[in-house]
Amino acid sequence: MGGFSAVNDDILQNILFRLPASSFASAACVRKSWNRVCNRVMAYPKIASAMSLNPSFPDAVREVLDKVLSGPIRPQFAIASIGTQFSLEAAHQLISRKLGSKVPVVTSNACGIIGRDAITNTMKEVRWRNMPEEDGPISQESDKFNRGIVLIVGYLPGLMVDAIPLLRLKTDPQFSLIDRFLKEIKNYTAHVSGLIEPAGIIMFGDQNVDMTPVLAEIDCVMSEETVIVGDASSRFICNSGHNSHHYDSDLYFFDAVALVFAKDKNKPQGIGETRFHSTLSAGLVPFGPELRAISVASKGTECSWMTVSMNGFPQLIDSQRLLDDINRETKLWLLNQLPVLQLNDESAELYIGVIQKRPSSIEQEKMEMRKYLAFYDVLGGDDEYLVIEGVGVQPGDTFLFYHADSSTARSSCLNAFEKFKVLRPASSSRNPWSRANAGAAQVVGGGKGGVFGGLMFSSHYRGEAYYDSFPIYGNFPGVPIAGLVCSKEIGRDSATSSVWQEAKEESPARCSLHVCTSVYLVLSYIPPPPNLDIN
Structure with a gap:
């Protein structure tokens, strides 16, 4: 010594x-x-992430844990996404035990994973679109299907983090406790930061719950400065940190969970500021005339049958004939697009985008109407009814058809790249892992400020081979990146207006729940003034 x-x-x-x-x-x-x-x-923020496609469950979990804990870090939160052939409960237990009971951890199933391999450090994007044929031969590839994990662990000095669930009483399962959920987020934020709203929220919603009205309420209540991203279509397990209450799973269903990031009012002198930046890359385009739902019948929460008419005309439309016309047009479109397809266009996924105006469920006394755009999968139709997945459409709602479009996805992906490009330092180094400042945040440029991590939520209908991770990977090739592939992506989009809405001279409908979209989040660090820097 x-x-x-x-x-x-x-x-x-x-x-x-x-x-x-x-x-x-x-x-x-x-x-x-x-x-x-x-x-x-540890005065500087750090994100550590790793991905493993090892088909052995214990080996895959061990590889990612060893990688993210291979350097100094004090875990404040963790997000793990795994293939459905791995045990969600076992993975969550192993990770929580390793990181400690006071660390908020969210573990979820995913349709695919994105990140750097824990062993080779190579960037990979993996999508599990379809299950292997049950009657087909057992191959080495099928043995690896849906087996993998990506783990991201973060330490953000100057911020406090906790997991807050959206609950639903098992004794009264009709409605989620949205008002309680928002109140707990605001109370937690006020307690740790003295502010009204958090800096950022990462959400995970249960795949059997319609998150559209929930997100509409959150979007209306939270200011534009609060970044909100996530996956609305998962199975997940979560545990809260030491700052929040423990919730009895015998009494409640967990409809969603929010990792809430709030500024620390007791932040030590000399600690800078972590900032959240998000954008998205849309992959849908509207087409056809504006239609209106005339009558709607639902089967539980699974699907809805609608009679529809062209907006402004009383005659009901033959839905089967309408879909046949759409399919013919889509096939012609696909033939023209085949040389440049990047999305999973062969499936010709068809959606309707519905403008919904609903009263607030938590501020009913204000008689305020929420206006938002909601997407529904089109399942089929007959001469009378159009059948869609999910419920929530009401008679009188207007909608357009949407389909996936490679050109739109590509151009919006480039727009996302350009938006993040402004976060690169002017003298960005191609070797961002410089250790010139040992202990400093490992950020682009090797200095004490800049982007130090990225997270993404990507649609399982989108492309392969770094196409989706390009806005983050292309701008910040040295920073840790983790991503999961899902079917419904959460991301606030204040620019949802389209020619459709502009022509009606209406304020645009907000949209926080997307399909065929990639939602990106990057974290940057702003150092304190020189006179307040750590000695």
């Missing part, structure tokens, strides 16, 4: 910076001087 006492802080910092998380935590307890240097190392 005497030899180490003579080591100056800069050398000690360089040594500590190279330790794995567990050894680093032990070093912080050795003596006060070491603890001071460890705190200096």
Whole structure:
């Protein structure tokens, strides 16, 4: 110990910076001087992520945990997404046990995963679109199908993080407790930050719950400054940190969970600011005339039958004939698009985008109408009814048909790249993992500020081979990236207006729940003024 006492802080910092998380935590307890240097190392935010396609469940979980904990980090939250052939409960238990009971963890199933391989560090995008043929031969590829995990662990000094669930009483399962959910988010934010609204929210919604009205309420209540992203179509397990109550699963269904990021009112001097930046890449285009729902009948929460007419005309439309016409037009469109297809266009997924005006469920006394755009899968039709997946459409709602479009996805992906491009430092280095400032945030440019991590939620109908991760990977090739593939993506979009809505001279309908879309989140760090920097 005497030899180490003579080591100056800069050398000690360089040594500590190279330790794995567990050894680093032990070093912080050795003596006060070491603890001071460890705190200096952890004065900057860090995201660690890893992906494994190892078909062995325990080996895959071990690989990603070893990778994300291979350097100094004090986990504040974790998000794990796994293939459906892995056990959701077992994965959540292993990760929570390794990170500690006070760390909020969300573990979910995904249709695919995106990230850097834990062993090779190569960037990969994997989508599991269809189950292998049950009667087909068992192959090595089918053995690996839907087996994999991506894990992201974050440490964001200056922010507090907790997981807050959206509950539904099992004794009264008709409605989610949205008002309680929003109140808990605001109360938590006020308690830890003294502010009204959080800096960011990452949400996961149950695949059997319609998240559209929930997100419409959240979008209306939260200011534009609060970034909201997530997956609305998953199976998930979550545990909260030490800041929140524990919820009895015998009493409640968990319809959704929100990882809430709020500024820390007790942030130590010398800590900078972590900022959230989001954008999205849409892959749908509207077509055809505006239609109106005349009558709607539903089967539970599974699907709805609608009679429809062209808006402004009383005659009902033969839905089967309408779909036949659409299919013919779609086939012609596909033939023209085949040389440049990047989406899963062969499936010709068809949706309707419905403008819904609904009263607020939590501010009924204001008589305020929420106006939002909701998407529904078209399942089929007959001479009388159009059949869609899900419920929520009401008589009088107007809608357009939408289909996936490669050109739209490609151009909006480039727009997302350009939007994030402004976050790159002017003298961006192609070697962003410089250790010139040991202990500093590992950010683009190797300095103490800039982008240090990215997360994405991508539709399972979109393309392969880095196409979707390009806006983050192309701008910040050195930062940790993690992503999951889902069927309904959460992302606030204030620019949802279209020619359809503009022609009606109406205020645009908001949209927070998307299909055929990629939603991107990047985190950047703004250092404190020089006179407040850590010594």
